[in-house]
Amino acid sequence: MNTATNAIQATDDSAESGAQQIRDAIRDAIVERRLTPGTKLSESDVGNLFNVSRTLARAALQALSYEGLVSVEKNRGAFVAYPSPEEARQIFAARRLIEPGILREAAAKITPSEIQHLKQLLLEETRLMGERGQTARRAEIKASGDFHLTIAAISGNAIMQRFMDELVARSSLVIALYGQSTISSCGHSEHGDIVAAIERNDLDQACHLMVHHIAHIEADLDLRERKSQGLKEAFDV
Known part of the structure; x- marks a missing residue:
């Protein structure tokens, strides 16, 4: 490989790393619900925020669209996805099918130190639950998701780990839209x-517990279909 090819490869690797970040x-x-469903994510705004080109911003948004976290609409741009009630049901149905299997794989090879790590996550959740404010709330939400992702990581199944990464993120979107209570997204x-x-x-x-x-x-979600109202009906006039 010559110097020019090396330089091109290095540029490609750098671009891919930047888009991934x-x-x-x-x-x-x-996931932490700092960006809510429906939030517009323009390439220019993302590029300016992270001080990168629109090309890199577009690549990052496209990657998120593949995961179902961002919706790219023709002539309108990219938005944080707004999952439908049916999509929400499918996400949790997938979790009920997948997570018990992941748990069995993880339990078959879990070490005492990994059990201790899970207990440390529980302690962190407890600490965050006792704190107030948006920052603590966001950290608590992330800690709850990390519990499920850690079990997936312990399983050693990289494919399932990627599935869980997506499912936990999409669950957070669903909870942000349809959650009814202020309790943690995971008990x-x-x-x-x-x-x-x-x-x-x-x-x-x-x-069984999982x-x-x-x-x-899922039971804490209000997934009832809502009929669209006209202007007069919305204001009851």
Whole structure:
């Protein structure tokens, strides 16, 4: 490979890394609900915010659209996705199917240090639940999602880990839109029960608890279809 080819490869690698960093930053903002569904994400605004070209901004937004987190609309631009009630149901149905299997894989190879790490995550959730303010709330939401992602990482299945990365992010969008209560997006005590079942090697119970836990999250959503109203009906005149 000659010098010119090396330079081109280095430029391509740098561009890919830059787009990935922007993608990760926007994804985190969506997961933590700092960016709400429907928020416009123009290439120029994203480029200016991260001090990169519109080409890099476009690549990052396209990557997010592949994951279902951003919707790109012709002649309108990119927006944080606005999942429908049916899409929300499908996301949680997928989680009920996938997460028990991931949990079994993780439990089959989990080490004492990894169990301790899960317990540390629970302690962090407890600490954040006792704090007030938007910053603490966002951190609590992220910690809740990290619990599920950590189990996926322990499983050692990279494909399933990527699936969970997307599902947790899209679940956060759904909860931001349809969640009815101010409780954590994942029940903290239920996380503790799952860890306890894994630790005593009761995998059937751990899987049962995981399915119940996901159903509990979904039960807090208001997924009723709403009919569009006209202007007069909306203002009751």
